[in-house]
Amino acid sequence: MIFRQLFDTASSTYTYLLGDSASGEALLIDPVFEHERRDLALLNELGLSLVATLDTHVHADHVTGAWLLKQHAGSQILLAEASGASGADRMLRHGERVSFGKRWLEVRATPGHTSGCLSYVLDDQSMAFTGDALLIRGCGRTDFQQGSPAMLYRSVHEQLLSLPAHCLLYPGHDYRGLTVTSVAEERRYNPRLGGDVNEGDFSGYMNHLGLPHPKLMDLAVPANLRCGQPADGTARGADAESDWAPLTLAFSGIWEIQAGVLAERLADGTAPQQIQLVDVREPQEFSDALGHIPGAKLLPLNQLTQRLDELDRERPVVAVCRSGARSAQATVLLRKAGLARVANLAGGMLRWRAEQLPVEDGQE
Structure with a gap:
């Protein structure tokens, strides 16, 4: 399997590319609108065809690249049915599978950060992509978009920390330059959700974070409820900077x-x-x-x-x-x-x- 971890410095967002080398089919998890050209270039250089984009949730800090990639690569848009978004080609539910070649991801509902959060687990349970439900030594906030500390606590423990100890966990964001963790590490060392922390401890912690709302929230959430389609419904051309020759x-x-x-x-x-x-x-x-x-x-x-x-x-x-x-x-x-x-x-x-x-x- 081909795997790449990509990064957006503006929002500290990770985008993940998974490809089946035999068939050439690929998925992108949590693509960012501004990096559509970068992602298409990487797919082209690796000889991969983008089958679908998968968002872990309706993001509040950046606009998804799902719609734009669909315009230029013909990829399907996949998103949680519980997200309330429109314009997706397939609305995902807990327990479904998303295939790329001979490989597949299992869809796991992990609400709590938002009501429509999904995590994606690779077929052999060696890797999981947790979005904002579980971060490295942390987790996503629970104070907007129908978030719930109690719901997130249950989601993480039942759907993520129940995976094999060796399973590698790849988060939707990291603000310190960390790239990957494991189930074993988070069970033991996550200060919010690991060790002997119970649901009451976790709720008390999350209810007193006192964080300001993301700066782009008023722009990002409405756009992401349209799967990243601009309000005017038009797409910037992938070759907008090459109007003088095919580049x-x-x-x-x-x-x-x-x-x-x-x-x-x-x-x-x-x-x-x-x-x-x-x-x-x-x-x-x-x-x-x-x-x-x-x-x-x-x-x-x-x-x-x-x-x-x-x-x-x-x-x-x-x-x-x-x-x-x-x-x-x-x-x-x-x-x-x-x-x-x-x-x-x-x-x-x-x-x-x-x-x-x-x-x-x-x-x-």
Whole structure:
């Protein structure tokens, strides 16, 4: 099985990717709206097809990426029937299964943080995804969205701490940089729910937290009751920043253009914005065996930031090097300098030559 733990720094939210390597089918648990491009890039690089997104509950601190991912990946939206949300493709109940290839997750109702909280347990009970019901040495608050300390206490003890001691628990959030815990650890060390703490102790603790409401609650909850669909019902395009050419976003965060696509754009005399080719290799490389792309401007990487005035900030820029590594860094520097339409030539001159595209000063 393929497993990745992803993080949103703004809300300290974890998103989990689970993939079946044999079938290529994958699930995302608790995706975040702003990271749709990142998640799609990772799925693409791992060769996975997104079957469904699963939210653990209606979040109050961020907007889910479920609806946006459905628009761009065709994935189904899965959410608790008790959540009260609209727009989901499948409303989940306790005891159901969600399959991805030959693997599956068991749905467990764990209300208390909200009335519609779900946790997801992997088929072999080696992993569980607890949302906000159980955090690492903590738990979600219980003072809004029909929360209940008594209900949460029972949910955690009956559905989560009853799992095998070795089962790894992955929370919906962590605010200290912790990533994973286990049933055994939380049974013993969780200060709110472990050890000899009973329901009365827990309720007394939770009823006196005195926390302010999440800053984004008034925005996030209504949006998440629509499964993340914007109020105007429109989706930002996955390629909104690449209106000048078909680009792909690598999981590294670098926008890339493929060699064949670039060649077509350069040959298209009707293209609305002429592309600037910036070759960031050293001068001796510019005319070596690989040659360079016709029309490319030599701006070595170590001179790039000092020679920005040689570029037209209104026109797109494609950075080029031997393999695509130095030019990837060039795109980072160019974007930091305020150039918005910037892409890296994927695979650099090596791929350009491999596809037998035109060069100057190169050798056969």
